[in-house]
Amino acid sequence: MSAIMQGLTAVIQPMTIVLVAIGVAVGIVFGSIPGLTATMAIVMFLPVTYSMTASEGISMLMALYIGGISGGLISAILLNIPGTPSSVATCFDGKPLADKGQAGKALAVGVIFSFLGTIIGIGLLVVLAPVLCDFALKFQAYEYCALAVFSLSMVIALTGRDMPKGLISAVMGALLATVGLAPIDSRPRFTFGLYQLNNGFALVVLLIGLFAISEVMKYAETVRQKQDFTIRENVKIKGVGITFKEFIGQIPNAIVSALIGVGIGILPGIGGGVSCMISYTVSKNTSKRRDLYGTGIIDGVVASETANNGTIGGAMIPLLSLGIPGDAATAMLLGGLQVHNVAPGPLIYQKSGDVVYAIFFAMVLAAIFMMLFMLLGMRFFVTVLKVPKNFLLPVVVVLCAIGAIGNANMLFDTYTMVAFGLMSYLLIKSKIPTVPMILGFILGPTFEQNLRRVSQLASSDPFWHHPIFCVLIAATVLVVIFSVRANIKDAKRAEAKEAAELAENGEQ
Amino acid sequence: MKNKQYKLDIAPGVVLALFSILYLARVPSIQEFTGLGSTPLTNRFVPYLWGSVLLLLSLWITVRGLRKRKRYLAEGGKPQKTDILGxxxxxxxxxxxxxxxxxxxxxxxxxxxxxxxxxxxxxxxxxxxxxxxxxxxxxxxxxxxxxxxxxxxxxxxxxxxxxxxxxxxxxxxx
Known part of the structure; x- marks a missing residue:
């Protein structure tokens, strides 16, 4: 009980409330501008939190995350360009609604159901995280080893048709994690005599390179392309935007979508981008009005926005209880937790209970601020869409460099930041996804440490004494078999389609 | 025609294969620990594992790219020149x-x-x-x-x- 009170007290401090409000506002701005993401907002503000208390700093990062995911709907509806990948499916009905002159309604629906999705996600996080923590307390070397293998196997399930490239990314992450002192015996590996590499590469620096620097470079590619879109500035939200009847009518859709969002958030490596698409598809396929999806009905906006915000709570569940991030933004939050000496895992409630409860309260506060800011200040956020990125991005890079330096007060980290940025850009150009790399980087050391312990224990404590290990390994085998089959089918289908297109072109 | 994208397999495949070979070549220089409390799987095992897996995956996409190239040429496509400077x-x-x-x-x-x-x-x-x-x-x-x-x-x-x-x-x- 005292931890709950401590968490609440930390969040209701005027300073924390102000930080959460700033975090939400900046997050919405970053979410709404296409090309800037929630992850980038967290990267930018990470160095700002270095000198704060853990509760203040992480509350602010959470606010940035919630604001960032929610802000994406603004450009999705007004520009037909999703501000973040999480709002891809919001375009499908948001844009047609805007074309019908109902942009205000679409935005209001998006905001309200984003709030609802966030709250449902937080509710499930509060309920499920301690359960998972209690369960994970039973984990020993065998179980952790199998958990790492299972989580890595999810990469195969998620990379779709191009499985080898997804795996390459994950393995590269694991490979990068071998730099530094080896687990258990602390012998240096691949340090090339540089003392700066003894602790290995910092997660935060890798994330900055992968998700911030590469974004700036991607923008640099488009400098000469004309940005051909118009912003609807004349957006009015009347009252709360929708009628009570409409709201009640959407509740079942919202609940299913939120549950899909939370479920997908829990799975390692998948973010809001996937959850909004799956939720939109499920909502469409189960609806009586399925023919109207895509023509501008609020059901589509509700499905997408509730799910992507539900993902926030879902992604926090494995992050807090197992230390496994759900997506790129939560990987950044993991970096934030590490900076503030909060170790996620089954003992987090015992060791940093106050911070965990502060995170929960801060998430609720951030969700409330998000709804208020977006309903009342939509005109401001619409204006922000016009901020010239050629001025904004260089400052973002400078903040990234500060974040890298401040991580361990070493200038050396900025060199690795540039190297990771270049690596990330080249990987993106080669169509190799970068998110699996984070999973590999985080899970690689867990796998190695526990695999080596298992090798020590195997003779005295065989694996069949560990049912959780056996279940996780069986689940891994099933995931691999089904994913490989699905990938092969997808690849064949795509090849057949290509061949058909080719034949068609030949006939013409 | 997507087959034109064979370069997106061959180029990263070759680069990553070379990288994994260099990485694997460095593994023997890791000082092993054999004292009290040492583990049967040493600190070289996992680097060997990841290095080998990366090498295999890189070869996989390289071969896939070469097959795509072959099919592309068989379908009458012209070989594409690599113009890095351009x-x-x-x-x-x-x-x-x-x-x-x-x-x-x-x-x-x-x-x-x-x-x-x-x-x-x-x-x-x-x-x-x-x-x-x-x-x-x-x-x-x-x-x-x-x-x-x-x-x-x-x-x-x-x-x-x-x-x-x-x-x-x-x-x-x-």
């Missing part, structure tokens, strides 16, 4: 951004955060602006770069205690 010229903004960033972090220790940031932000703004708009951009770019360089230095070094390098400005007793 590609770099086409993306000069990206190349310039990386060079500017590398110089920025490379000179930060010597020149200090403020000077390098002012120069970097100014140059990067110009890189990210179409050439025809440069004339109008000079003044706002100078203002943004000077304000951000000085403001960020003071906020982070003196208010948030991040040890940003002072460099040349140390003569002013900063």
């Amino acid at each position: 590609a770099l010229k086409e993306r000069w903004e990206v190349v310039a951004s990386f060079v500017a960033l590398a110089l920025y972090v490379g000179f930060m220790d010597l020149l200090g955060f403020v000077i390098t940031t002012i120069v970097y932000v100014f140059v990067q703004i110009l890189i990210l602006t179409p050439k025809e708009k440069w004339k109008k951009t000079y003044l706002p770019a100078v203002i943004v770069s000077v304000v951000s360089g000085i403001l960020l230095f003071y906020v982070f070094r003196y208010l948030l205690n991040v040890l940003l390098p002072v460099g040349l400005l140390s003569v002013f007793g900063l």
Whole structure:
């Protein structure tokens, strides 16, 4: 009980409330501008939190995350360009609604159901995280080893048709994690005599390179392309935007979508981008009005926005209880937790209970601020869409460099930041996804440490004494078999389609 | 025709295969620990594992790319020349951004955060602006770069205690 009170007290401090409000506002701005993401907002503000208390700093990062995911709907509806990948499916009905002159309604629906999705996600996080923590307390070397293998196997399930490239990314992450002192015996590996590499590469620096620097470079590619879109500035939200009847009518859709969002958030490596698409598809396929999806009905906006915000709570569940991030933004939050000496895992409630409860309260506060800011200040956020990125991005890079330096007060980290940025850009150009790399980087050391312990224990404590290990390994085998089959089918289908297109072109 | 994209398999496949071979070649230089408390799987096992898996995956996509190329040529496609210089010229903004960033972090220790940031932000703004708009951009770019360089230095070094390098400005007793 005292931890709950401590968490609440930390969040209701005027300073924390102000930080959460700033975090939400900046997050919405970053979410709404296409090309800037929630992850980038967290990267930018990470160095700002270095000198704060853990509760203040992480509350602010959470606010940035919630604001960032929610802000994406603004450009999705007004520009037909999703501000973040999480709002891809919001375009499908948001844009047609805007074309019908109902942009205000679409935005209001998006905001309200984003709030609802966030709250449902937080509710499930509060309920499920301690359960998972209690369960994970039973984990020993065998179980952790199998958990790492299972989580890595999810990469195969998620990379779709191009499985080898997804795996390459994950393995590269694991490979990068071998730099530094080896687990258990602390012998240096691949340090090339540089003392700066003894602790290995910092997660935060890798994330900055992968998700911030590469974004700036991607923008640099488009400098000469004309940005051909118009912003609807004349957006009015009347009252709360929708009628009570409409709201009640959407509740079942919202609940299913939120549950899909939370479920997908829990799975390692998948973010809001996937959850909004799956939720939109499920909502469409189960609806009586399925023919109207895509023509501008609020059901589509509700499905997408509730799910992507539900993902926030879902992604926090494995992050807090197992230390496994759900997506790129939560990987950044993991970096934030590490900076503030909060170790996620089954003992987090015992060791940093106050911070965990502060995170929960801060998430609720951030969700409330998000709804208020977006309903009342939509005109401001619409204006922000016009901020010239050629001025904004260089400052973002400078903040990234500060974040890298401040991580361990070493200038050396900025060199690795540039190297990771270049690596990330080249990987993106080669169509190799970068998110699996984070999973590999985080899970690689867990796998190695526990695999080596298992090798020590195997003779005295065989694996069949560990049912959780056996279940996780069986689940891994099933995931691999089904994913490989699905990938092969997808690849064949795509090849057949290509061949058909080719034949068609030949006939013409 | 998607088969044209065979290069997206061959080029990364070859580079990553070479990288994994270099990585695997370094593994024997890791000092093994065999004393009390050592584990049967040594500190070389996992690097060997990841290095080998990466090599296999790289070879996989290389072979896949070569097969795509073969099919592409069999379908009457013309072999594509690799014009690295042309590609770099086409993306000069990206190349310039990386060079500017590398110089920025490379000179930060010597020149200090403020000077390098002012120069970097100014140059990067110009890189990210179409050439025809440069004339109008000079003044706002100078203002943004000077304000951000000085403001960020003071906020982070003196208010948030991040040890940003002072460099040349140390003569002013900063």
